[in-house]
Amino acid sequence: MRLLLVAALLVATAAVAGEEEPLPEHHPRPFTAEQIRDQFVVGLHLRFDVTAGGTTETQDWRVVGADQEKVTIAYKLPDEEPSEASYGWVELRDHATFARSTTTVEEVEVEALGATRKARRFTRVTTDDEGRTVREVFDFALDLPGPPVDVRAWTAGVESFRMQQVLRERAP
Numbered sequence: 001m002r003l004l005l006v007a008a009l010l011v012a013t014a015a016v017a018g019e020e021e022p023l024p025e026h027h028p029r030p031f032t033a034e035q036i037r038d039q040f041v042v043g044l045h046l047r048f049d050v051t052a053g054g055t056t057e058t059q060d061w062r063v064v065g066a067d068q069e070k071v072t073i074a075y076k077l078p079d080e081e082p083s084e085a086s087y088g089w090v091e092l093r094d095h096a097t098f099a100r101s102t103t104t105v106e107e108v109e110v111e112a113l114g115a116t117r118k119a120r121r122f123t124r125v126t127t128d129d130e131g132r133t134v135r136e137v138f139d140f141a142l143d144l145p146g147p148p149v150d151v152r153a154w155t156a157g158v159e160s161f162r163m164q165q166v167l168r169e170r171a172p
Contacts, residue, residue: 027105029096030120033089035145040071040092043171046147051162058166095147096140098122110139112149113168117141119149132156144168 044063049056057078064084065072072086098105103124110119122138132155139150144165153161 025100027098027100027103027122029093030122030140030142031093031096031145033093036092037066037068037071037089039145040066041170042066045167045169045171046165047167049162049164049166052160092146096122096138098124098138102126108139110141110150112139112141113144113165117143117149128155 040063042063042065046061048059048061050059059078060076062074062076063071064074065086070086070088071092072084074082074084076082103122106121106123108119108121109116110121111117112119119139119141122140124136124138126134126136128134134153134155136153137151138148141149147165148163149165151161151163152159
């Protein structure tokens with residue numbers, strides 16, 4: 001399941017790391033590196049419910065280190081020892097890079113974290129190695145810079161993955 005989470009967050013990456021503006025073949029990203037950095041302060045706690053293969057797991061992320069260059073996140077996944085990973089702010093920003101040729105963008109309202117929020121929805125349609133249509137929807141709440149509040153994927157019309165942000169709290 002951990003690989004599915006990483007895949008969900010990294011699947012959008014297709015840009016050259018470090019570019020300020022996306023290439024013309026990419027849509028504008030929902031957030032800047034600075035907006036993400038301002039939100040990902042030490043103590044931030046995110047929880048996700050991740051459903052794949054008929055099972056749902058809860059995953060917890062905590063920001064345990066942050067400076068002007070990078071963030072360190074501690075991950076707690078079911079039945080695994082906690083682990084940590086560090087990312088540059090530009091790297092996190094670039095996770096939300098979507099090709100114009102496969103992705104549409106629309107402004108929507110979504111229910112997330114107990115509120116109705118304005119969001120930018122990226123819907124990408126591709127074909128997998130077996131020739132099946134894969135449709136992925138990434139909802140980024142505009143008031144919550146960082147990962148999508150909801151990610152869904154359908155393969156050949158059948159929902160195959162969902163990751164919902166169910167908690168986001170800053171340490172007091």
